[in-house]
Amino acid sequence: MAERLTDTLVAPLAGVDPSSWGAALQEAKGILAGLAVRRAGAGPFRVTGHEIRAALSSDATDLAGQRPFAWSARTARRALGLAAVRQLVAGDARSPVEAVRARLEESCRWAHDGSPCASQLDRWVAGLPPAGRVAVGAEAVTWATRLWCALDWSALGSAPVIGRDRWWDSPHSALLALRGRAEVRTDRADLVVLSGPRRETVRAELALVTLVEALRSRGSGVPGRVVGWWPDSGRLVRVEPEPAVLTLGAEAVGLVLAGSGAPVRSAA
Amino acid sequence: MVLVAPRPLLQPAHLEVAAAERSSGREVLALLRGDTAARPRFDPELAGGLRAWLEDAAFDVVATRGEHAPPVFLGPSQLLGSPAGWRDDEGLSDELVLSRLVHVLFRQLVTEGRFDHPLRDALDGLRASGAEELVRQIESLPPAARASLSETVASHAANVREMVPRFAPGWMPRTNDRVAIPLAGGRVVLHGSFDLLVGLPQPGTASLCALGLSTSGPWARERRSLHYLALLETLRSGTPPFRLALLESATGRYGVEDVREEHLRAIASHLSAWLATGPHG
Numbered sequence: 001m002a003e004r005l006t007d008t009l010v011a012p013l014a015g016v017d018p019s020s021w022g023a024a025l026q027e028a029k030g031i032l033a034g035l036a037v038r039r040a041g042a043g044p045f046r047v048t049g050h051e052i053r054a055a056l057s058s059d060a061t062d063l064a065g066q067r068p069f070a071w072s073a074r075t076a077r078r079a080l081g082l083a084a085v086r087q088l089v090a091g092d093a094r095s096p097v098e099a100v101r102a103r104l105e106e107s108c109r110w111a112h113d114g115s116p117c118a119s120q121l122d123r124w125v126a127g128l129p130p131a132g133r134v135a136v137g138a139e140a141v142t143w144a145t146r147l148w149c150a151l152d153w154s155a156l157g158s159a160p161v162i163g164r165d166r167w168w169d170s171p172h173s174a175l176l177a178l179r180g181r182a183e184v185r186t187d188r189a190d191l192v193v194l195s196g197p198r199r200e201t202v203r204a205e206l207a208l209v210t211l212v213e214a215l216r217s218r219g220s221g222v223p224g225r226v227v228g229w230w231p232d233s234g235r236l237v238r239v240e241p242e243p244a245v246l247t248l249g250a251e252a253v254g255l256v257l258a259g260s261g262a263p264v265r266s267a268a
Numbered sequence: 269m270v271l272v273a274p275r276p277l278l279q280p281a282h283l284e285v286a287a288a289e290r291s292s293g294r295e296v297l298a299l300l301r302g303d304t305a306a307r308p309r310f311d312p313e314l315a316g317g318l319r320a321w322l323e324d325a326a327f328d329v330v331a332t333r334g335e336h337a338p339p340v341f342l343g344p345s346q347l348l349g350s351p352a353g354w355r356d357d358e359g360l361s362d363e364l365v366l367s368r369l370v371h372v373l374f375r376q377l378v379t380e381g382r383f384d385h386p387l388r389d390a391l392d393g394l395r396a397s398g399a400e401e402l403v404r405q406i407e408s409l410p411p412a413a414r415a416s417l418s419e420t421v422a423s424h425a426a427n428v429r430e431m432v433p434r435f436a437p438g439w440m441p442r443t444n445d446r447v448a449i450p451l452a453g454g455r456v457v458l459h460g461s462f463d464l465l466v467g468l469p470q471p472g473t474a475s476l477c478a479l480g481l482s483t484s485g486p487w488a489r490e491r492r493s494l495h496y497l498a499l500l501e502t503l504r505s506g507t508p509p510f511r512l513a514l515l516e517s518a519t520g521r522y523g524v525e526d527v528r529e530e531h532l533r534a535i536a537s538h539l540s541a542w543l544a545t546g547p548h549g
Contacts, residue, residue, distance in 0.1 A: 070398070072396065072397060072398035073396055073397045073398065074397070074398060075398075094437065094438070095437030095438055095440065096437075096440065096442075097379065097437040097441070098437050128392070128396055129392040130384075130389075130392075131376060131383065131384075131388070131389035131390075131392035131393050131396075132392040132393060132395060132396030133396070134375075134376045134379055134380045134393065135372060135375065135376065135392070135393035135394075135396040135397050136396050137379055137380075138375040138376070138378070138379040138443050138444070139397070139444070141379060141441075141442055141443075142442040142443055142444055142445055145440050145442040146442070146445070148440075149440060149468060149469050150469075197339060197448075197450070197454060197457065198450050198453075198454040199454075230448075232446050232447055232448040232459075232504075233447070233448050233449055233450060233504055234504040234505055235450070
């Protein structure tokens with residue numbers, strides 16, 4: 001699995017015609033500007049892959065009916081697992097167990113010292129009884145081990161960025177922001193860890209990552225490919241940086257804002 | 269089976285048994301490690317062949333149910349039958365509650381190497397895992413029932429502590445590793461969870477060991493459940509775990525066996541037959 005996933009991340013990118021890319025980017029910006037204007041006066045709106053999935057999938061009702069967010073071993077595992085993988089990549093820990101344990105201890109220390117670094121998650125972790133903290137750690141260890149073992153890290157080139165979400169704030173409205181989530185970012189590709197079943201909306205979810213990268217780019221540079229990976233099944237889905245992907249992403253954002261469940265034009 | 273040890277542990281070991289005295293755990297570890305030169309090899313085409321077999325059966329299910337029917341999710345309980353005493357039609361059975369509690373302790377032992385007060389630790393672990401409703405149910409039991417549950421959990425916990433080896437962090441132990449294999453374009457999903465996986469995945473080589481914890485048996489069903497998970501791992505990564513261990517917390521019995529192609533073919537045959545005739549319509 002590590003070989004196949006790593007190969008997909010480091011494979012050379014096909015060339016993209018700059019004029020086609022530039023035109024698609026302008027078109028996407030136009031779509032988003034129009035959306036922002038129409039939303040003016042409403043509450044702030046942050047679009048993530050989750051919103052795209054909820055808006056476009058047939059299980060939208062199920063997703064909408066989810067309980068309000070609460071910290072649990074499951075909801076904390078990504079944040080703690082990413083921190084652990086970051087330590088492993090930096091060589092600060094030798095195993096996921098050690099890395100997660102260090103991260104949990106850091107949470108407790110920050111929370112007890114009243115450090116400004118302490119997040120809501122840190123305070124929740126610090127408030128757990130020891131056995132509860134171990135349960136949270138166990139879930140994070142599994143999450144981190146799967147990601148850590150899935151890649152040949154030495155083949156990824158210079159220091160990959162671990163778990164940094166990127167935002168694009170609309171210049172037309174402070175009310176609209178898009179989030180591109182990726183667990184591992186390299187020069188050539190972004191890896192997104194997926195959960196849940198295979199679904200038709202996944203390309204639109206990943207197109208949002210490409211769109212955010214393109215919108216944030218100051219030059220005419222084309223971002224890398226986006227690779228979605230389900231650890232449960234080992235399956236991959238690749239979204240290459242093609243002009244049509246920008247259109248797919250922008251249209252998906254439009255459908256989210258419109259509150260419509262209409263199918264996205266299959267552009268990618 | 270390489271070894272099944274019907275240990276005389278119907279009397280649970282004392283909780284204060286030190287980690288270093290875990291003789292069964294050391295034996296399980298030695299059996300899992302085994303002779304590295306003698307590890308089984310698998311045909312690289314095996315995974316593709318098994319997948320093709322199951323895909324054919326899954327498409328028969330789709331043909332029966334219709335193209336637009338919602339996906340069918342099939343786990344060990346549907347495919348192999350429920351473990352003894354499990355039922356959830358009238359709320360959680362005592363056996364299912366016990367299983368949840370003992371599995372939390374198992375994770376704690378693997379991750380942290382110890383637990384202090386079995387029932388209390390298990391409840392704290394469940395609560396942190398988001399199972400507040402179950403914790404409330406247990407905490408609202410009458411005192412006598414709760415004391416009885418506490419005693420039973422302590423008995424299982426003692427056996428688990430005796431049997432579970434201390435894994436070096438470099439073995440990459442991970443608990444509750446979920447596997448979900450979509451077939452027929454995702455319209456049939458085979459799923460399950462390894463209680464514990466150890467080892468580093470290596471391309472083209474069977475390099476993982478899997479451990480299953482059973483709280484209620486029967487042994488044969490639990491062993492088949494491990495074979496089922498080995499099959500899912502083969503479909504996920506291309507190779508199965510090379511060795512399986514089954515630990516029975518009620519008795520302290522454990523067994524370790526190599527995975528063989530015939531195990532995978534037998535369970536794939538069972539699944540294929542189940543998909544052809546099972547109550548999935």
